[in-house]
Amino acid sequence: MEEKEEKRKVEMISAKEIRDKYLRHDMMPHIFCTGCGIGNVLDYTLWALEKEGLDMDKTVFLSGIGCSSRLPGYIDVDSLHTTHGRALAFATGVKITNPELNVIVFTGDGDCMGIGGNHFIHACRRNIDITVIAVNNYIYGMTGGQVAPTTPEGDYATTAPYGNLEPAFDMSEMAISSGATYVARWGVKRPNQPINSIQEALQNKGMSFVEMMSPCTTAYSRQNRMGTIEEFWDWYEDKTILAEDYEKIEQYGSEEEKEELEDKIKVGVLHKEKKKSLSERIQELIEEVQV
Amino acid sequence: MIELNEEYCKGCNLCIEYCPRDALEPAEELNEKGIHPPVEVEDRCNGCRLCELICPDFAITVVEEDEEED
Ligand SMILES: Cc1ncc(C[n+]2csc(CCOP(=O)(O)OP(=O)(O)O)c2C)c(N)n1
Ligand code: SF4
Ligand code: SF4
Ligand code: SF4
Ligand SMILES: [Mg+2]
Numbered sequence: 001m002e003e004k005e006e007k008r009k010v011e012m013i014s015a016k017e018i019r020d021k022y023l024r025h026d027m028m029p030h031i032f033c034t035g036c037g038i039g040n041v042l043d044y045t046l047w048a049l050e051k052e053g054l055d056m057d058k059t060v061f062l063s064g065i066g067c068s069s070r071l072p073g074y075i076d077v078d079s080l081h082t083t084h085g086r087a088l089a090f091a092t093g094v095k096i097t098n099p100e101l102n103v104i105v106f107t108g109d110g111d112c113m114g115i116g117g118n119h120f121i122h123a124c125r126r127n128i129d130i131t132v133i134a135v136n137n138y139i140y141g142m143t144g145g146q147v148a149p150t151t152p153e154g155d156y157a158t159t160a161p162y163g164n165l166e167p168a169f170d171m172s173e174m175a176i177s178s179g180a181t182y183v184a185r186w187g188v189k190r191p192n193q194p195i196n197s198i199q200e201a202l203q204n205k206g207m208s209f210v211e212m213m214s215p216c217t218t219a220y221s222r223q224n225r226m227g228t229i230e231e232f233w234d235w236y237e238d239k240t241i242l243a244e245d246y247e248k249i250e251q252y253g254s255e256e257e258k259e260e261l262e263d264k265i266k267v268g269v270l271h272k273e274k275k276k277s278l279s280e281r282i283q284e285l286i287e288e289v290q291v
Numbered sequence: 292m293i294e295l296n297e298e299y300c301k302g303c304n305l306c307i308e309y310c311p312r313d314a315l316e317p318a319e320e321l322n323e324k325g326i327h328p329p330v331e332v333e334d335r336c337n338g339c340r341l342c343e344l345i346c347p348d349f350a351i352t353v354v355e356e357d358e359e360e361d
Contacts, residue, residue, distance in 0.1 A: 015343040035303035039347035191344035230308045
């Protein structure tokens with residue numbers, strides 16, 4: 001009964017209360033360009049924190065460098081703004097030395113898959129109990145729009161004026177194949193699914209990865225002619241397909257439907273698995289060798 | 292009833308485009324920041340709160356009618 005009332009209270013909380021509780025109003029308005037989705041990733045994270053009821057005195061945010069990596073600075077919480085690509089190395093240290101802390105990392109596609117790619121695969125492999133929220137805008141936004149390892153083939157960037165020749169990494173697939181135990185991907189246009197996924201990621205006792213496909217309305221949009229802000233936001237809607245629907249079409253779809261899948265991006269909870277995290281195993285070992 | 296923080300709003304118009312009730316429209320006049328911020332169309336908002344969530348800038352809030360009084 002009490003629990004039920006607690007839940008209802010969360011649903012009734014107003015956006016103003018959320019903002020006053022978690023946002024550092026002294027840092028606002030934030031630096032993100034008009035129509036950039038990074039602010040939404042922050043908003044959805046705040047809702048997930050509230051729904052999960054995380055104790056902010058036992059929570060630490062970390063990030064590397066990039067527009068997306070600016071996010072922890074807007075939250076009224078202890079945070080570490082580290083060097084480019086290195087947030088996961090710092091996060092590993094924080095979680096292993098202070099296992100009672102909730103450790104949450106904001107990163108970008110360049111930060112996570114480019115310069116930080118090695119830290120990323122090994123954090124997944126080790127299944128450290130942390131939550132990683134990655135803003136994938138297919139580009140190095142902050143530095144003006146260079147190619148990232150996630151930039152789709154053929155896309156334009158300041159370092160690919162004739163179109164990108166390199167094949168792209170799929171961040172979520174990389175997380176799954178490297179050993180992460182909760183992986184979800186969503187676009188920013190629909191708020192509720194990402195809020196739920198971030199909450200599930202916080203609950204998972206292992207490496208959780210939530211990829212947020214988010215429009216860079218300046219560096220990416222200008223070079224790839226994505227149109228108005230609204231057109232760019234809608235593009236994600238056309239480009240994505242629910243993982244369940246994807247699989248159904250793969251199995252039972254017509255040839256035509258199957259062909260259409262080729263340039264679709266799967267969204268949804270893409271992977272879930274129960275596996276003991278390295279941080280927990282280290283704690284167990286410490287207890288064992290101490291007696 | 293909609294409340295706007297004009298200091299935070301960057302005029303992306305996403306709230307206007309995605310409001311299912313066409314309850315918002317761009318202001319006729321440019322504001323100090325050089326944008327047309329959203330203004331409420333009378334008697335249309337159903338309080339669904341989508342605009343709050345879709346706003347990238349934490350600028351728009353739905354307030355209950357009785358909340359305003361205090
Ligand atoms: C060691 C180092 N190399 C390069 C840079 C320049 N740099 C700053 S941000 C950035 C790319 C960030 O891309 P991403 O993580 O995708 O973030 P976004 O801005 O797109 O959100 C680069 C290359 C740096 N700060 N440090
Ligand atoms: S440069 Fe791109 S990613 Fe960075 S704030 Fe602007 S729109 Fe967002
Ligand atoms: S609360 Fe819903 S109906 Fe009201 S203005 Fe916002 S989006 Fe429109
Ligand atoms: S979505 Fe937010 S920032 Fe964009 S116009 Fe509406 S209130 Fe302003
Ligand atoms: Mg990027």
